[in-house]
Amino acid sequence: MPVGGEAREALVRELNELSLSLRGQQLATKVAHWNVKGENFLEIHELFDRVASHLEEGVDLLAERAVQLGGGARGTTAEVAAVWEVPGGGSPSESAPERTASKWIGWVVDGLRKVTARLYSGIELAARSGDPVTADLLTELARRADKDLWFLSAHLEAAE
Ligand SMILES: [Fe+2]
Numbered sequence: 491m492p493v494g495g496e497a498r499e500a501l502v503r504e505l506n507e508l509s510l511s512l513r514g515q516q517l518a519t520k521v522a523h524w525n526v527k528g529e530n531f532l533e534i535h536e537l538f539d540r541v542a543s544h545l546e547e548g549v550d551l552l553a554e555r556a557v558q559l560g561g562g563a564r565g566t567t568a569e570v571a572a573v574w575e576v577p578g579g580g581s582p583s584e585s586a587p588e589r590t591a592s593k594w595i596g597w598v599v600d601g602l603r604k605v606t607a608r609l610y611s612g613i614e615l616a617a618r619s620g621d622p623v624t625a626d627l628l629t630e631l632a633r634r635a636d637k638d639l640w641f642l643s644a645h646l647e648a649a650e
Pocket of ligand 1: 539
């Protein structure tokens with residue numbers, strides 16, 4: 491294991507924050523998956539589900555990496571709520587019947603952009619800490635999030 495001491499602790503903290511952020515966004519994406527309706531329903535409904543599964547896989551990889559680095563993995567609902575705030579706040583589910591598909595997509599895109607920005611800073615931290623394996627894991631997750639953002643944004647453009 492190449493990383494030791496304070497650098498390792500900082501990396502474990504970062505991995506946990508990322509894992510909790512991805513979990514928060516995974517839950518939000520499921521809310522969008524359930525509530526979306528309208529034109530291209532099936533495609534968007536399924537796209538949201540794929541994005542949610544990618545995030546869920548990421549949660550698992552990040553939490554397990556934190557443990558591999560000698561730390562503890564966090565993941566309770568309280569821990570997620572302490573780290574992750576849904577963009578725009580509140581629960582859009584209350585106004586779900588009136589929400590358009592573009593609004594749901596925009597909401598998921600905002601959250602996923604926030605997750606991606608955090609992954610990018612995690613990559614820098616891992617690289618600075620001399621841990622190319624963690625940097626590679628985060629890069630893979632960021633690459634996937636970027637691709638999902640591309641798919642989602644393409645739907646938004648089509649809806650405009
Ligand atoms: Fe479903």
